[in-house]
Amino acid sequence: QSVLTQPPSVSGAPGQRVTISCTGTSSNIGAGYDVHWYQHLPGTAPKLLIYANTYRPSEVPDRFSGSKSGTSASLAITGLQAEDEADYYCQSYDGRLSGSVFGGGTRLTVL
């Protein structure tokens, strides 16, 4: 049972837009701690996609964007491509647990 809740799976056709939600509580996202997003392909190391809720590393395409409101955050991917098929994780800090926490992960399938 992950501290942050993500949908197990989402899917979309090439070119479409999908969103992945990440729901927390008043001790993590709701306490004001930032949310970060990672893309994880099998057999590789996770890759940072979005940091501090909305910022994108320079090498990440602008098709990826993040937002945060209240106790939740979202990752949006526009113009879906086959190469986007991967697992996506949100991460934040939990003040009650005094440590980082991850969501359970969401598998994106490009139809």
Next chain:
Amino acid sequence: QVQLEQSGAEVKKPGSSVKVSCKASGGTFNRYAITWVRQAPGQGLEWMGGIIPISDTPRYAQKFQGRVTITADDSTATAYMELSSLRSEDTAVYYCARGGVSGSHLGWFDPWGQGILVTVSA
């Protein structure tokens, strides 16, 4: 550009311990947290703990308290994670990653090491 190089795969017996390493190169080592994250087969990412080498005070996830020890050697820019009393459920890929905020355990993780497969089997 910081890079993290992890040690090789390990096979361990139940009840034993494993110590894996993570060597940083190409950037500042001692002011940024080195974090350990694992992924068991079919499971998600799980934060185990981290250390800011310059402060030398590690933090551990409650789940691993008493079983995990994270240390750092500033002279070699290497962090270590030792997990004891291994059981089959500890079979996982173990990643190290650098924290994104200087002097803080808060923040994102980037870059990541390549991962180490630790197999616990009799």
